[in-house]
Amino acid sequence: MDNTNTPRRVEHQQTDRGYVPVYATGVVEQPWDNYTRTDHEVWDTLFKRQRELLPGRACKEFLAGVERFGLGDGGIPKFADLNKVLGETTGWELVAVEGLLPDEVFFDHLANRRFPVSWWIRKPDQLDYLSEPDLFHDLFGHVPLLLNPVFADYMQAYGRGGMKAFAIGPEALMNLTRLYWYTVEFGLINTDEGMRIYGAGIVSSKGESIYCLDSAAPNRIGFGLERVMNTRYRIDTFQQTYFVINSFEQLFDATRPDFTPIYAELKSHEAHAAAEVLASDRVFNRGTREGFVQGGDA
Template sequence: MTAVKHGAAAGDAGRPERADWTIDQGWENYTAEEHAVWKTLFERQAKLLPGRACDEFVAGMRALPIGADQIPDFRRLSDVLMKHTGWQVVAVPGLVPDDVFFEHLANRRFPAGHFVRRADQLDYLEEPDVFHDVFGHVPMLMNPVIADYIQAYGVGGLRAQKLGMLEQLARVYWYTVEFGLVKQKDGLRIYGAGIVSSYTESIFSLDDASPNRIGFDLARVMRTRYRIDDFQESYFVLNHLDELLELANIDFDPVYAQVKGLPDYLPGDVLDTDRVLTRGTGHYSAAKRQPAPITL
């Protein structure tokens, strides 16, 4: 079945009337089948994540009106978020242009896709849907450090566009907010939304021998490409989430100057200067690069 494109990925057909790309969630219009897909996704992650998700994610989930039985109502989520960290969730049709995305984040509005994946897309989806955006991202917005960091990222994104450094800054978001790991007292834990909303990557990121797990370094991350179509070859690890608060408050310009014009690192590279927690075997990505065997 051909995948349906949403938002900016659908071109002009996906552009809504409002200039900020927001739409009404239309919660009342979700079908029983769509709520059932949410329930399936929610329940299997709820069983898997204890001992894997970071403490802050667990606390945020408990404090929000998010449950298994139905897709959350963004209005109810926003009511709770506003009281704790000043954030709100706004519905968008799917992916939005970069400048729109940054403008929302800079004003503590999290744009969440209102559509839900089909039942045959449980394990892989090209575009972020309501499960990725709400289950993956919103619980962390209850944490003041993450709340401030993501707002700062929005402000920084608008500046990075003007400086021609958007690609480098996007890598910081990818390797933190989307695919970040953090040390906690009982071991490595997930805080990135792209991992915590994915059954298979929740296992791969912590348990598999293939990926590298490397201590986070800002300039290093800015120079590191990432995978958008498969598991990550490297994960960058924070010593504690408060490191993100430090990133929210520093001047990125000297770091931009440091990395500008330097060659990129490949997703699986390990450098002599890296703080390596786990040097991966790379077997997963190597197998993907091999041609399929010929059978007679």
Template sequence: MSTGDGFKEKTANSGKTAKPLRGDYSAMRDDFTIDQGWSHYSAEEHDRWRRLYERQSRLLPRYAAPEYMDCLSRLDAGDGIPDFERASAKLRQATGWEIVAVPGLIPEDAFFGHLASRRFPVTNWIRTEAELDYLEEPDVFHDFFGHVPLLMHPVFADYMEAYGKGGLRAMKLGTMDQLARLYWYTVEFGLIRDGDNGLKVYGAGILSSAGETPYSIEDSSPNRVAFDLERVMRTLYRIDDYQETYFVIDSYDQLFTETQQDFGPIYERLKGQPAIAADAVLPTDRIYTRGTGARKLGKSQAAE
């Protein structure tokens, strides 16, 4: 995750609100990292982590991608808020990645720079008791439980590094909106086809949410559409509710291969093309599920 210009606005990869940032930014280094301060977590905060971990873990066998489940088990992080140094030792051995602690959302160039160097920024604070079911800004549970496990997977780890390098280039080209949509619909809210077992979740924004995990797979409301790179890069997304469309990859190899190409010609083709609505279904889409849109309709009717 990253912030907008000068920390004036909060952003989730280009989805912005006017609320002030959380986290203690007073002790940041030049690269926006801080010490995790693991010894300062309270017993209540470790207990909150355990309850969040246990709640999500009960959902994983039914909904999560098997690769994610395997990587999560290897991190052995269920007993309390993880020590980033210990987790980084396992990551470095598996794929050469490591975790760096940050106070919360950080500028885009810093975020991409860390990814390009195989460092994943993880927020060091945990949500409050009142935020167990919904959190607007990513905390340590979202960042670690959702994102870190698949950094143990060699192909996905390579994809994340490539995305960081692509982000630095996109900033220079002024094409961040398109690239942000790719991150949103893969890293945060991606689904994967798991052979005869149907669709599974690999996106961190889903896996760290008790409500959106079953919704993304079973609910009749959202569209589930086969991944197409340019389609994804044109598609708007929701930052204030569950997604109206999920994109499905066949494999992590497919994701890495399709995003390894030079994005320069793609940006040129997309220039001037209108964005696609978050709930749209196109004639060219390969559809797994055509959604009813019932969730959006229900919310609209309730607001009347």
């Protein structure tokens, strides 16, 4: 390994010690020239697979974003090109990172309309499963919806809410993480044309893009803020429950209130298992639970 991937783009900040570089943001320059032919082929293969599968499955806002960015023009996109489009629309900016960031750093990026994207892509033998987010997940999964004004604002509000939850404590942070998981990562949306996917963890996975809509096994339940914030989730299997929103406006409005009293209230409630269906749920599909792995919810 050479040192091409060490941080080159360094942010500066006025502090008590003067104007200093801040390495803690985790931001590097996308080492675009270093991608191999194989890296580009992995992108093209994954892109083609999802592009064929997702019409009629992903929501139209997601599909429009994919086209607008030209994510399928061939090879791994350059963040600088995508940032021109983002700059002209919702004002978000992609920043390249090595991988997962500490919570407070991640929140700070989102709160400032910067979306961190892992610069590296999975290997050809990892097309179907990867335990940590790579470029395909982060870019193909998350970035198209950043062109939607309401979703773009939701992501920023989430970042600000994250800073607040971080200051309150680990339980609050867990409640907020569950909200991210069941919306940004694994959310479904009910549209006039039918149920559609908007979650990044789904659209970047061939298997789950099919399973989440077609399988009778998982629950599909109407979104409720406290319901979601109090429900454990799966990190090692497809989800056992998907939560369905009616619109991005509904999601944004539901998350507008101050969460401080909600965090306090939830402290005294036992969290629901990922597979559980409650009497108060609006049930679109009561899962048959076929193939469910018992236990091991995060």
